[in-house]
Amino acid sequence: MPVPIAPPTTPTFSIVTCTWNSAATLADTLASVQSQTLRDIEHIFVDGGSTDATLDLIAAYSGRKRVLHGVTGGIARAMNAGIDAARGEIVAHLHSDDYYAAPDVLQAVAERFDTARAAGQPLAWLFGAVQVLKDGHLAAPYPMPAFSYRRLASGRAAIPHPAVFVRRTAFQQAGMFDESLRYAMDIDLWLRLAKVATPAVLARPLAVFRDHAGSVSSSNRIAARREEFAVRRRYVQRAPLAFAIYCLRYLKRMRALRAAIGTG
Numbered sequence: 001m002p003v004p005i006a007p008p009t010t011p012t013f014s015i016v017t018c019t020w021n022s023a024a025t026l027a028d029t030l031a032s033v034q035s036q037t038l039r040d041i042e043h044i045f046v047d048g049g050s051t052d053a054t055l056d057l058i059a060a061y062s063g064r065k066r067v068l069h070g071v072t073g074g075i076a077r078a079m080n081a082g083i084d085a086a087r088g089e090i091v092a093h094l095h096s097d098d099y100y101a102a103p104d105v106l107q108a109v110a111e112r113f114d115t116a117r118a119a120g121q122p123l124a125w126l127f128g129a130v131q132v133l134k135d136g137h138l139a140a141p142y143p144m145p146a147f148s149y150r151r152l153a154s155g156r157a158a159i160p161h162p163a164v165f166v167r168r169t170a171f172q173q174a175g176m177f178d179e180s181l182r183y184a185m186d187i188d189l190w191l192r193l194a195k196v197a198t199p200a201v202l203a204r205p206l207a208v209f210r211d212h213a214g215s216v217s218s219s220n221r222i223a224a225r226r227e228e229f230a231v232r233r234r235y236v237q238r239a240p241l242a243f244a245i246y247c248l249r250y251l252k253r254m255r256a257l258r259a260a261i262g263t264g
Contacts, residue, residue: 011064012040012110014091014168016082018075019058020048022096025210026057032099034063038106044085046071046078054096076177076185083168083176090165094207098162101131101205109165112200124170124197128206130160144203149194153235154242155228155249159190159199162207170196183224184231191235221257225250
């Protein structure tokens with residue numbers, strides 16, 4: 001008589017890591033996940049066709065993992081593929097050049113979700129601070145004020161991608177990353193999620209972001225600013241004054257960018 005196969009258990013966290021020829025930095029990402037004191041994790045790798053040692057590093061990785069191969073079409077599509085594959089209650093995206101700031105990050109995040117649930121006020125998502133690693137120097141984390149939709153809409157507050165944790169069911173309400181966007185897909189999603197539920201804030205570093213010449217955030221800055229403007233304009237009716245404030249900041253930053261790179 002065949003033995004019935006038990007359905008897969010639901011982990012607390014699904015960590016999604018998108019990779020493409022990421023061997024130079026992936027080891028730090030893997031080590032930071034393996035060092036977590038909370039071990040109820042599945043690690044989903046979304047690979048865009050790596051030809052270096054990336055897939056070898058993943059194969060040698062001993063954590064609970066799944067690998068999605070040959071996912072092309074941009075970073076938003078890759079991140080969405082990870083969300084679609086996720087089985088965990090809480091989904092986080094930790095890119096292959098980022099890593100968690102301490103071994104107790106996931107434990108702290110889980111405790112915040114659990115505390116809110118026990119108080120009858122379950123969280124849909126939360127975020128914390130990041131530290132930026134550039135040229136071997138780890139900068140101090142930015143201050144973490146209380147969340148304000150107006151501050152987010154006006155560009156006066158940022159939500160750092162690798163320090164965001166979203167309950168998987170929240171994507172059903174807010175949608176996922178807009179695959180038509182190349183740079184500002186995270187800002188777009190945060191603005192949609194914030195319309196559904198106010199995030200909690202953990203006022204401590206949760207992740208380290210590695211800023212280098214290959215980072216999307218450090219290249220094609222004018223195109224990125226233009227796309228961000230178009231994204232924020234989608235939500236002007238939600239916070240019209242905040243958008244007006246953002247427009248002033250946008251014009252000032254664009255002038256500075258053009259001056260810095262000699263295009264105008």
